[in-house]
Amino acid sequence: MAKKFVLEKAPFIRSADEQTLTTSQMMKYLVIALIPIIVFGWLKNGLLPYINQFMNLNTDLIPYLDSSIKVSLLEMLYPLIFVLCGGLFSIGLEGLYFFLFRYYFPNKYTTPKKDWNLKTIYNEVKYSYAVIPGLLLALILPVNTPLYVLFFGCFFANIVFKMLYGGFGRNVFNPALIAYAIITLAFWGVISENGGSLNALEVVTGATPLNNFKNLSEMTYENAVAPYGNLWSFFLGFIPGAIGETSSILIILAFVYLVIKKVITPIIPVFYVGTVFLISTIIMFVNGYGIWYPLLQVLNGGLLFGAVFMATEPVTTPRSPNGKAIYAIFVGIFTMIFRLFGSLPGGVGTAILLVCLFSGIIDRFSAKIRMHRTNYKNALRYLLVLIVVGLLITYIVLRAKV
Amino acid sequence: MIIHKIKGLHLKGKRNISLANGVQEYLNPKYVYIPLTNGVVAYRSVVAVGDEVLKGQVVALREDRYAHPIHSAISGKVIGIKKMWHESGKMVETLEIENDYQEKVVSTWGQSLDLNLLTKEDIVERVKSCGIVGLGGAGFPTFVKYMVPRKQKLLIVNGVECEPYLSCDSISIRRHIDKLIRGIKYVLKAIGAKKCVIAVKKDKKEVLEVLNKELKKYKQIDIFKVGNYYPAGWERSIVEKVTKKHYMFLPSEIGVIVDNVQTIISVCEAVEENKPLIERMITVSGEGISSPQNFYTKIGVRSRELIVRSGGYLDEEKEGYMIAGGPMTGKTVLDDSLVVSSTLGGIIVLDRKEGLKQPCMGCGKCSLACPAYLVPTEIRKAYEQKDFVALGKLHTMDCVKCGLCSYVCPSRVDITYYVSLAKNDLKNYQSVNNKKGDK
Numbered sequence: 001m002a003k004k005f006v007l008e009k010a011p012f013i014r015s016a017d018e019q020t021l022t023t024s025q026m027m028k029y030l031v032i033a034l035i036p037i038i039v040f041g042w043l044k045n046g047l048l049p050y051i052n053q054f055m056n057l058n059t060d061l062i063p064y065l066d067s068s069i070k071v072s073l074l075e076m077l078y079p080l081i082f083v084l085c086g087g088l089f090s091i092g093l094e095g096l097y098f099f100l101f102r103y104y105f106p107n108k109y110t111t112p113k114k115d116w117n118l119k120t121i122y123n124e125v126k127y128s129y130a131v132i133p134g135l136l137l138a139l140i141l142p143v144n145t146p147l148y149v150l151f152f153g154c155f156f157a158n159i160v161f162k163m164l165y166g167g168f169g170r171n172v173f174n175p176a177l178i179a180y181a182i183i184t185l186a187f188w189g190v191i192s193e194n195g196g197s198l199n200a201l202e203v204v205t206g207a208t209p210l211n212n213f214k215n216l217s218e219m220t221y222e223n224a225v226a227p228y229g230n231l232w233s234f235f236l237g238f239i240p241g242a243i244g245e246t247s248s249i250l251i252i253l254a255f256v257y258l259v260i261k262k263v264i265t266p267i268i269p270v271f272y273v274g275t276v277f278l279i280s281t282i283i284m285f286v287n288g289y290g291i292w293y294p295l296l297q298v299l300n301g302g303l304l305f306g307a308v309f310m311a312t313e314p315v316t317t318p319r320s321p322n323g324k325a326i327y328a329i330f331v332g333i334f335t336m337i338f339r340l341f342g343s344l345p346g347g348v349g350t351a352i353l354l355v356c357l358f359s360g361i362i363d364r365f366s367a368k369i370r371m372h373r374t375n376y377k378n379a380l381r382y383l384l385v386l387i388v389v390g391l392l393i394t395y396i397v398l399r400a401k402v
Numbered sequence: 403m404i405i406h407k408i409k410g411l412h413l414k415g416k417r418n419i420s421l422a423n424g425v426q427e428y429l430n431p432k433y434v435y436i437p438l439t440n441g442v443v444a445y446r447s448v449v450a451v452g453d454e455v456l457k458g459q460v461v462a463l464r465e466d467r468y469a470h471p472i473h474s475a476i477s478g479k480v481i482g483i484k485k486m487w488h489e490s491g492k493m494v495e496t497l498e499i500e501n502d503y504q505e506k507v508v509s510t511w512g513q514s515l516d517l518n519l520l521t522k523e524d525i526v527e528r529v530k531s532c533g534i535v536g537l538g539g540a541g542f543p544t545f546v547k548y549m550v551p552r553k554q555k556l557l558i559v560n561g562v563e564c565e566p567y568l569s570c571d572s573i574s575i576r577r578h579i580d581k582l583i584r585g586i587k588y589v590l591k592a593i594g595a596k597k598c599v600i601a602v603k604k605d606k607k608e609v610l611e612v613l614n615k616e617l618k619k620y621k622q623i624d625i626f627k628v629g630n631y632y633p634a635g636w637e638r639s640i641v642e643k644v645t646k647k648h649y650m651f652l653p654s655e656i657g658v659i660v661d662n663v664q665t666i667i668s669v670c671e672a673v674e675e676n677k678p679l680i681e682r683m684i685t686v687s688g689e690g691i692s693s694p695q696n697f698y699t700k701i702g703v704r705s706r707e708l709i710v711r712s713g714g715y716l717d718e719e720k721e722g723y724m725i726a727g728g729p730m731t732g733k734t735v736l737d738d739s740l741v742v743s744s745t746l747g748g749i750i751v752l753d754r755k756e757g758l759k760q761p762c763m764g765c766g767k768c769s770l771a772c773p774a775y776l777v778p779t780e781i782r783k784a785y786e787q788k789d790f791v792a793l794g795k796l797h798t799m800d801c802v803k804c805g806l807c808s809y810v811c812p813s814r815v816d817i818t819y820y821v822s823l824a825k826n827d828l829k830n831y832q833s834v835n836n837k838k839g840d841k
Contacts, residue, residue, distance in 0.1 A: 003690075003715045005722055005737060009819045011730040011805035012723055012752055013413070013566065016814050023760050023812040127760060169761035169813075265770065319766040320777040367777035368795050370769075371406070 021262070027129045029261045033254035034135060034309075040250050041243030042079045045143050050076035079143050079243055082150070086138025087131045089154035094130035095121050097163050128168045133157040136176035136309060139244025140302060140349070141183065142191055149187045153179040173356055174313045177349050219402075221292050231292060234299040244309075245302030255308045264314075267321055268328040269307040273298055275332025279393055283400045303335065306348035316356045323359075323366030326385055330362075331355045333392045340400050406775045408639040410564075410631035411806055413730075415605070417569040420687040423695035425573050428711060429681070434475045434702030435741045436497040438462055438483075440541050441490030445472055447497060453480045458508040458678050461497055468543040470533045473678035474499055475700040477506040486704070487740045489726035491733030496702070496741055513676045522548070525592040525673060532672035534679045538571075538635070538662035539727065541745040544669065547659055553594035555657035558644055559586065559666055561602045561609065562628055562635035565728030568748045570683040571663045572609045573696045575602075577683075578667045579616050585670030586623060593659050600663075601626045601640050632730065633773055633804045679744055686712045688729075690722045690751035705740040705749045715751065725750040730805040760813040768807035768817050774800045778807040778817045785824035790831045798828050 015021045050071045102124065103116040134154045141150065157179035165171045183191075225231060228239045237247025245251075258264045280294035298304070311317065311331055318327050331351050338347030355362075369378045438445045445462040449455055455474040462472040478501045488494040515524055530545035538560060559582070563571040575582060586598050600617075602609050604627035617623050626644050628634045637660045641653045649655040661669075664682060671677040680701055687694035692713025699708065705724070709715065715722075725732040726740055729750050740749065762779060769777040776797055784792040801821050808818040 002738065003718050003720075003722060005724045005734065006754055007734045007736060008723055008754075009808075009816045010725075010732055010803075011809050011818065012725055012732070012734075012750070012755075013729050014755075014757065014808065014814060015810050016757055016812055017755060021810075021812055022758070022814075023763060024758070026765075026812055127758065167761075169763045262767075265766065314763045314765040317764070319764050319779045320769045321766065323777075324766065363777070363780055364792070367769075367780040370777060371775050371797050371800070 024127065024129075026261075026263045027132060029258060029263045030132065030309075031135070033257050033263075034139070034244075037139065037244050037247060037250050037254065037305075038080070038083050040237060040247045041083070041139070041143070042077075044238060044246065045079040045243060046071070046076045082143060082145075082147070083135065083138045083243060085147055086134040086150055086154060088134070089151050090130050090132075090134025090158045091125055093154055093158045094128060094163065095125050097159055098124040098128075130158060133162065133175040133179070136244075137179050140176065140180055140242050140305070140310075142242055145183075145187075145191050149183060149190060152187070153183045156182050169315055171315055173353060174310060174316050177310055177353055180349055181353060219287070219289060219293070221290055225292055225296060231295055231299070234296065242302065245305040248299045248304050251304040251308055255304075258308070264308070264312040265321070265324065267324040268312045268317065268331075269304075271325045271328035272307045272311055272332045272335075273304065275329050276303060276335055279332070279336045279396055282393070282397050286397055286401050297336075297339075302348050306352060310349070311352050316359060318359045318363040318366060320363060320366045320370050322370050323362045326366055327355055327359060327362050329389055330358075333389065333396070336396055337392075340396065408636070408642055408773050410629075410633055410639070410773050411771055411810070412630060413566050413632045413809075415630070416566045416687075417563075417572070417606075420567065420569045420685050420694040420696060421572065421608075423693045423712075425577065425683070425696040425698060426711060428697050428699045428703065428708065430501060430503065431476070431700060431703045431707055432501050433704075434499050434501070434700055435484060435486050435704065436461055436472060436474065436499065436702045437486070437488050437741055437743050438472075438495045438497060439488070439490075440464075440535075440743070440745070441488060441492070441494070443468075447483070449480050449497070451480055451482055454478070455480060455499060456506045456508045458511050458680065461499075464543075468546055470530050470535075470543050470545065471678075472533055473680055475680040475702050476501045477504050478502040487726075487735035487737065489733065489740070489743050489746045491726070491735065499702070510676050514674050517674075520588065520591050520673075522592050522594065525588055525669075528672050528676065529592075529669055532668070532676065532678040534665065534668050534672055535744055536662055537664040537668065537682060537745060537747075539731075539745050539747055544661065544665055547654070547661070548589070548592045550593070550654045550659075552654070552657070554654060554659050555595055555597065556645065556659070557586065557589055557593060557595050557598040558626075558640055558653075558658060558660045559598065559600040559663055560635060560637070560640060560660055561600055561663040562640065564603065564632045564635040565730050565748075566632075567687045567694075567750050568685045568728050569687075570685045570696055570747055572606055574664050574667060574683045575609050576612050577698075579612055581667045581670040582663060583616065583620060583623070584674070585666035585668075588673045589659070589661065589666060589669055590622070595657075595659070596622060598623045599626045599644055600624070601628055601644065603628055603630055603634060605630045632806065633802070636773065636802055636804065638802075639773065682742070682744060682746075684708070684742055684746060685748040685750075687748060688725070688750040688752045690715055690717065690720075690753055692716055699742060701742055701744050703742045704738070705742065706738040708742070708749065709738060709751070717753070721754040723750075723752045723754060725752065730809065731803060757814050759815070762811075762813055762815050762817075765812065767810045767812065771806045771810045773804060773806065774802060776801060776821075778821050781824050782817060782820040785820055785827065788827075790828055793824055793828045794832075798825050801825050 019025060098121050137153050137157055157175035161173055161175045161178050162171050233239055235248050239246055255269055259266050277294050277298050280297040284293045318324050334351035334354055335347045338350050369381045438447055443464060443466055445464050447462045449461050455461060457477040459474045460471040461474045464470050478499050480497055481500045482498045483495050484498045485493045486496045526545050526548045534544045536542045561571050561575055590598060613625050628643055641658050642648055647656045653660050668679050684697050686708050695712050697708050723734050724738055725734055726746055728748055781796050781798050803822045805818045808816055811817055
């Protein structure tokens with residue numbers, strides 16, 4: 001009998017033939033990169049306050065610990081439970097969605113009712129990467145958020161802004177960020193009332209550095225940085241804040257890991273952080289602050305977390321490298337605008353969501369100007385982008401001048 | 403002004419599995435099937451069923467603006483017109499010729515041109531009458547290249563062969579190095595150039611050794627080593643690497659002619675022996691073949707005969723791909739009656755792979771990998787909206803269908819397929835609109 005041949009489209013060798021370069025493997029790497037950050041969040045928000053009530057750990061590096069705060073065993077584990085719940089809520093909600101709309105109310109295009117079992121739903125959820133929005137949402141919410149609020153967030157992230165938009169690969173907004181925006185709008189009072197000893201840090205200091213930063217009467221090192229230790233505290237992450245966004249060093253390590261594993265390209269984080277650093281450096285020179293000012297802008301308020309895990313979310317960002325650069329520069333500019341002149345303390349999430357809206361336009365524009373050789377028309381288009389960026393930066397600097 | 407240098411990706415070469423078993427000659431098949439098309443243009447057959455044909459006799463004519471004849475590869479009898487699988491991925495009509503093993507050749511065979519009094523016109527005429535086309539894969543008629551009115555500065559001989567598995571060009575250089583050097587002389591005469599560069603991948607040590615040894619006494623021929631990446635053998639890439647200049651449509655704009663190694667060898671044979679294009683080197687390789695090797699064979703042989711001569715399939719039971727051409731750009735056919743046509747460089751048999759296909763998540767790896775600096779996802783989007791103006795502005799025509807965007811895709815999206823569909827549609831749209839404009 002002759003060998004049987006089938007038709008297929010070229011190319012017949014794929015980099016995805018090796019298991020390291022498939023989409024599911026990339027998502028696994030993303031979760032692996034989050035694990036140290038989760039563990040650190042637990043260490044900072046749960047374990048250290050718990051140990052601190054028995055022995056005094058107070059050092060210069062972690063000045064927020066206060067041995068008068070009592071932390072129970074459950075409260076010690078709460079940060080871990082919180083993050084875990086984020087992932088589980090997402091998986092559960094999406095599994096329910098698949099169960100209801102793919103199997104329980106089947107139509108002629110989906111798997112017949114008799115064919116489904118737990119394994120098929122497991123596969124659907126697995127290859128829809130349900131866990132990631134929930135995990136990221138739990139990492140950027142304040143740790144004293146009640147669980148039912150987190151559940152609402154996961155519902156918005158996974159069902160409304162992901163599955164109803166068509167599932168994996170078709171969402172318009174970053175699901176975790178849009179859910180974060182909705183929660184901060186709708187439940188901010190609930191979150192701030194629900195303080196207490198769970199978030200030991202915020203009792204001590206009263207406000208996260210970014211909140212503090214916003215309400216400063218005078219911008220000096222003593223006012224902005226000193227209440228939280230020094231810049232090393234910001235770099236290592238022993239400051240108040242959400243679970244994911246405080247430890248800059250771990251986020252940078254995760255960034256390096258993700259770049260080496262080719263999950264993300266370094267373009268967006270580098271241009272984003274670079275823009276923020278550049279603008280705040282100019283403001284530093286204009287207003288005569290010390291070098292701590294741009295460093296604080298970069299290390300503070302989840303900027304690095306947003307740059308590495310949020311702004312690089314592939315579905316909602318431009319595809320082409322130059323489009324990614326343009327996108328990242330504008331996210332940086334809008335982050336600075338929201339931080340300096342906005343009414344809410346954080347600017348990262350809002351800026352990313354805002355520029356995500358334009359990523360389709362940026363993509364088409366940058367695809368037109370991206371080619372092997374250039375002409376004066378393309379040069380003019382690049383020039384146009386540069387002029388817009390320059391004008392925006394000038395505006396920011398002029399308004400930020402004291 | 404070049405702002406982006408052409409780049410590529412390093413692929414696993416896998417040339418050695420076919421190089422290890424050497425080269426085999428297979429010149430007396432029982433039947434040959436001469437394709438009556440090159441996949442795009444149909445040829446007109448000039449012999450009838452039942453006619454006796456001689457080896458080298460004209461059996462068909464291409465009759466568009468690149469008119470040239472097609473020759474019979476063996477002497478024998480035309481016994482029918484049969485549909486066979488062709489490298490274009492379709493079934494095409496072929497002239498079935500039965501071998502009479504008499505090896506009767508046409509009377510013009512063996513007439514050498516006067517090598518001392520060669521003129522440009524003679525060589526072009528000879529290349530045309532011998533039906534020589536580019537053997538690298540594009541199949542562009544070679545005499546058209548040589549007919550450019552201006553004098554050219556440089557001849558680049560393309561021996562890069564960047565596709566994985568293929569090794570027929572390397573083997574050709576080693577086997578026919580003397581013919582290659584003489585062919586270069588004739589081509590230089592034809593295009594009026596003074597210098598020649600042979601481009602070879604730098605990891606092909608055995609080829610470089612032969613070239614270094616043989617080219618010592620020829621000052622006008624240089625060796626250019628290109629990096630080990632795909633697509634290093636792309637014409638635009640080689641020209642840019644060698645001359646540091648870029649061109650719009652054809653390399654002759656900047657005084658460069660690019661020819662494949664095997665084309666040059668056929669030109670040499672045409673000039674010296676008046677031998678038409680009826681034989682070529684072809685790689686039979688892949689993981690599904692027992693002993694992969696190269697064949698020097700007639701055009702029109704079925705792939706089945708070559709595969710039997712290279713040990714047959716490894717596993718008859720498994721489903722596989724029969725690929726006409728290289729694994730990056732080739733087309734699959736449904737059975738092993740694939741006909742060796744003049745531009746077919748390899749027959750690759752691979753096992754079927756079933757990876758998980760997922761929706762595009764927009765990671766942008768395809769546009770990072772694209773050697774022509776396109777954004778394939780945007781082209782696909784514009785193609786699905788049938789937005790031809792946008793397709794034009796996205797430089798869709800610059801696509802060379804190298805397959806790298808599909809290669810790097812972690813979700814196994816067949817993005818190359820969509821881009822090539824978009825390119826075809828845009829071509830049709832532009833030609834229709836141009837005709838409207840003429841009226």
